[in-house]
Amino acid sequence: MANEANTAVLGDIAHARSGDKGNHANIGVVAHGPAEYALLVTRLTADRVAEFFAPLGPARVERFELPKIAALNFVLYDVLAGGASRSLRIDTQGKLLGTAILDLELPA
Amino acid sequence: MPRNGTRAVTLRIGNGAGFLGDWLDAPRRLVEATRLDYLTLEYLAELTLSILARVREKDPTRGYAADFLDVLSSLIPALAAQPQLKIVTNAGGMNPLACxxxxxxILHDAGLGxxxxxxxxxxDLLGRLDELAAAGHDFAHFDTGEPLVALGKPIVSAxxxxxxxxxVEAxxxxxxxxxxxxxxxxxxxVGPAMHEFGWRWDDWPRLAQASVAGxxxxxxxQVTGGYSNTWRDLDLANVGYPIAELEADGSVTITKPDASGGAVDRRTVCEQLVYEIGDPRHYLTPDVDVDFTTVExxxxGADRVTVRGASGQAPPDTxxxxxxxxxxxxxxxQLLxxxxxxxxxxxxxxxxxFERLRAAxxxxxxTNIECLGAGEGVPGVLAANANATEVMLRIAVRDPRREAVERFTREIAPLITxxxxxxxxxxxxRPEVRPVFAYWPARIARDAVQVRVDVRAAGDWTATPR
Structure with a gap:
């Protein structure tokens, strides 16, 4: 849960998994519980995720809410440098994004 | 339309493969550890078919997921001992008849002919693309709307x-x-569920539940503890592959064999529910347009998770x-x-x-250069470690000219001395030069696709001209 400074690292309150659809990636972020989900809804915005992954150059980031399972789904458009087969990155399919996002610091 | 089923007891569907290259022993372990009605084996990721198309190009008797044959051989004892067990697989790839x-x-030689x-x-629409184009199907790109005719590059699969x-018909x-x-x-x-339960094809809630199960x-x-950040607590070497238990009313429970490794809990199920999806209100399949946001x-119980509440509506007519x-x-x-x-x-x-390539x-x-170990697996996002004392250098190139890429592959070894x-x-x-298969997602009207179902005894398939 949030620490004294009222900031949290995402991996402390949620888990995540990522994958690809063509040149787009999605990251599903599942909160540990309802309180953590409420925190994510206000703090883990599409803009925050776009900023975190800005070095990978997503065209835009869209956020979807799944409150019944306390999860957010982020779609990062054109973030895979061509996607499977065409991308020159070792992570052609964005599989690492779900683990990388756990280091994201949520703003107070 | 096939006859309707009227099954009243639980339907147990297990999946023993999630992609071409998955654990060869998983299907056998699954059917030996538990009683399944159906074993599904899924082999086709987005670009797998293009790879299989290239295999078929070189050898018209191949182009399917050859792993399936090894799996099938391993399943012979189970098929002989368990008369209820059926298999549904997309292993046919680009060549289902040859598969x-x-x-x-294999079945015939094992006495199961x-x-x-x-x-x-x-x-497979590859051989019909000209005919379909002439009939007005433009295969416009999902994202850009550009018609396929504007592409001007060789198509390997469609x-x-x-x-x-x-x-269900089969x-x-x-x-x-x-x-x-x-x-x-x-x-x-969904196929086995529809066949067994005889639901109507517009029973959207049940079709949605079965699609969520699938x-x-x-x-x-991936739903039983694999690819999880709780890996420390799990016996992944013996991970159990998943089972979906479906009831006639559309109830779904996800589980795995007793005494297998891994876990099935809220975390594993929720992570997989949101895996590779876009808008969760519209998870589109040819059978139903599913809304995941109503799913609970x-x-x-131990390694038992119930999934309920999926809703759905009619899928698109494409x-x-x-x-x-x-x-x-x-x-x-790569070089260390x-x-x-x-x-x-x-x-x-x-x-x-790159200087030597330029000189040539x-x-x-x-081009792309990655110092793996210095934080460049997710470049600019992971914390950079400029003081790493050991990194894997990975250099990648792409070019329209095969000879340019070929030359690149010859420029790495000389660094050793x-x-x-x-x-x-x-x-x-030397690294392998591989063709790039780029992806073009599109849609087509349902009635333009000519689906055929052919059912014969195994012994009769062996004589099939391919």
């Missing part, structure tokens, strides 16, 4: 995503093993088509670099490679 012939031979195999074809109906015609090409992953589960188990161990997940085209060549090479200045040293190596008159269209000290890892030889 059936090879599978038929009377096993019925049903084959679903018609998803497959429509079929749904559950032909699988099962209703007595097939014990159903082999398809491209079908929606979830339809591998989506949850389609990636194998509840742990009801089918998704996955098209792959050739887009030049690519190669990547050590030293207090390993990152700098590895960058110097890459600079030498080659500037590849696209002519570059900085502290390099190793070249035992694997």
């Amino acid at each position: 059936a012939a090879a599978a038929g031979k 009377d096993t019925t195999i049903g084959v679903v074809t018609g998803d 497959n429509a995503y079929l749904g559950a109906p032909p699988i 099962l209703a015609s007595g097939a014990r093993i159903v082999i398809t090409g491209r079908v929606a992953d979830a339809s591998l589960t 989506h949850l188990i389609e990636c194998g161990a 997940v509840e742990e009801i 089918l998704k088509v996955s098209i792959a085209y050739r887009d030049g060549y690519t190669a990547s090479g 670099v050590i030293g207090r200045d390993a990152v700098e040293r590895s960058r110097a190596c890459a600079a030498i490679v 008159g080659i500037e590849p269209e696209a 002519g570059g900085p000290a502290g390099l190793a890892g070249y035992a694997a030889g």
